[in-house]
Amino acid sequence: MQINNIEIKLLSLLYCILVIVMITTTINFNTNNQFSQLYIQAEINKEEKREEGEEMKKVKKREKKDKEKLFSQYKEQFVKFDYENLTIPQVYSTAANGSIYQFKHNNPNGKVQVDEEKNENVFTKRNKDGSWRIDYGRPRIDIFTKDAGILPDKQILQENLSKSGIQSWNFSELKEIGYWYKPNDWKNVEITLIFKLLDSSRSKGEEHALSLVTRSISHSEIYDSDDDDDDDPPFYCGGSSYHNNISNEGQVRMKKEQFHTDYEREKYNPNVQLGKIYDKIIGFKGIIYNINNTAVKLESWVDIENQGKGPYKKIHEIIDNGNWGDNMKVCGAETDGQAITWGSPLVIIKANDFKFDIYDVEVKEIIPP
Numbered sequence: 001m002q003i004n005n006i007e008i009k010l011l012s013l014l015y016c017i018l019v020i021v022m023i024t025t026t027i028n029f030n031t032n033n034q035f036s037q038l039y040i041q042a043e044i045n046k047e048e049k050r051e052e053g054e055e056m057k058k059v060k061k062r063e064k065k066d067k068e069k070l071f072s073q074y075k076e077q078f079v080k081f082d083y084e085n086l087t088i089p090q091v092y093s094t095a096a097n098g099s100i101y102q103f104k105h106n107n108p109n110g111k112v113q114v115d116e117e118k119n120e121n122v123f124t125k126r127n128k129d130g131s132w133r134i135d136y137g138r139p140r141i142d143i144f145t146k147d148a149g150i151l152p153d154k155q156i157l158q159e160n161l162s163k164s165g166i167q168s169w170n171f172s173e174l175k176e177i178g179y180w181y182k183p184n185d186w187k188n189v190e191i192t193l194i195f196k197l198l199d200s201s202r203s204k205g206e207e208h209a210l211s212l213v214t215r216s217i218s219h220s221e222i223y224d225s226d227d228d229d230d231d232d233p234p235f236y237c238g239g240s241s242y243h244n245n246i247s248n249e250g251q252v253r254m255k256k257e258q259f260h261t262d263y264e265r266e267k268y269n270p271n272v273q274l275g276k277i278y279d280k281i282i283g284f285k286g287i288i289y290n291i292n293n294t295a296v297k298l299e300s301w302v303d304i305e306n307q308g309k310g311p312y313k314k315i316h317e318i319i320d321n322g323n324w325g326d327n328m329k330v331c332g333a334e335t336d337g338q339a340i341t342w343g344s345p346l347v348i349i350k351a352n353d354f355k356f357d358i359y360d361v362e363v364k365e366i367i368p369p
Contacts, residue, residue: 083130083360088192089310090364091287091301098365099145099184101347103358108132114143115150123358131357136202140219141349143363147184148345156218157235166217169233170332171240171340175293179343180217180238187343188289188368189214191244194308194360196281200248202353209247210356211255212286213348215340216241219260236260237331240340241348242320244286244300248354250274252300252316256340258325269316274304281359283308289368296320296339308359 084105094100104110108123116122121137134141144150151165158164167177179185191212200208218238239260245253251268258264283303291297297319301312325337347363 083194083308086309086360088194088283088308088360088362089303089312090190090366091285091299091312091314092190092289092366092369095188095365095367097184099147099186099363100365101143101146101361101363103361105130105360108358111150113146113149114141116141127357129359131196131359134351134354134356134358136199136353136355138353139349139351143347143349143361145182145184145186145345148181151181151345153218153220156238157220157233159232161233166233166238169235169237171237171328171338172332172334174342175334175338177342181345184365185343185345186214186347186363186365188366189287189347190362190364190366191286191347192283192308192360192362193285193349193358194281194283196279196357196359197248197277197354198279198357199355200278200353203248203351204353209245209253209351210284210354211243211245211348211350212284213241213243213257213350214286214288215342215344216257216260216348217344217346219348221260234259234331240328240331241344242288242296242298242340243350244284244288244298246274246277246284246300246302248277250277250304252302254298254300254316254318256320256324258328259331262327264325266318272315274302274315277304280304281307283310283312285312287366289366290341291319291368293341294322294339296341 083103101113104114109115109117119139121135121139122141124133124135126132156164156166161168165181167180168174174180179187191214193210193212195210197210216239218235219241220235220238237259239257241257243255243257245255247268250273252272252274253266253268255266256264285299285301287299287301289297298317299314300316301314303310303312320337320339322335322339323337324339327336328338329336349358349361
């Protein structure tokens with residue numbers, strides 16, 4: 001009986017030991033498994049973060065490259081259109097002590113040689129590339145010699161010549177005097193306009209072009225009335241001028257304004273086909289000079305390949321030998337087609353219902369070839 005009790009106790013003890021071992025093993029297994037899972041999860045998280053970091057680096061690198069590319073393009077464009085520091089290529093040599101006008105990029109209305117503040121269509125805004133907008137309407141940008149300064153019509157159109165400063169309204173007298181206003185008026189000139197045509201859809205008829213106008217003094221609408229004294233100046237004679245034209249279709253021609261507004265127009269040169277010039281920065285030169293005291297030569301030059309930076313090519317020319325016109329005796333000319341050989345303190349950039357941007361302008365007295 002005693003032996004049986006001992007056996008029972010031993011079996012109970014073994015059972016307890018077995019249970020303890022099983023419980024301990026289970027606990028150890030679960031604990032090790034938990035730590036293993038945590039370790040694996042930590043490694044996964046670590047790898048994901050590393051991959052995210054690499055991806056973020058790639059994104060930032062791409063963003064940096066995009067910014068650099070954008071800045072490079074902007075910088076390239078800025079340099080490309082940096083006309084403030086452009087030396088405009090010259091065709092003919094500049095005359096010593098001759099009058100010069102150079103575009104004021106920061107303030108075109110400098111009130112020294114140009115004042116268009118009252119003209120709502122001219123220099124309406126400055127574009128990001130530094131150019132200035134000329135909007136729809138009938139823009140007439142008057143550019144004066146520095147010596148003359150801004151000459152208002154109120155002064156020019158006075159009957160008293162000593163107060164107006166105008167030498168004469170008679171073409172025969174002006175031929176002998178040689179100038180409208182002062183001896184250093186522009187006579188033999190090279191005008192350069194660098195511009196971009198944006199739209200001309202509102203322009204119509206014969207005036208579907210941009211003009212560089214020379215050798216006039218006034219294009220006023222004032223005319224003599226029947227009640228005026230016969231000795232009153234014929235102010236309309238002040239519009240006598242030459243026009244170098246370039247059309248929206250890339251054609252060129254010259255016009256002669258015998259007086260305001262009596263035109264002699266040549267046909268567009270059929271051998272010059274520049275094509276439509278919209279949205280292109282181009283350089284256009286109007287060159288006018290006396291061959292002698294009875295003949296004048298007009299030349300048109302362009303640069304459509306290098307945005308006005310040159311070189312320029314001559315594409316059209318004409319000589320007025322004094323037989324171009326049929327009505328100039330109205331203003332006292334010797335012949336009906338007398339050449340306009342006298343100088344003027346005024347150059348005009350003219351358009352009718354063109355929308356365009358101006359990048360640069362230069363007017364200078366030249367030594368005729």
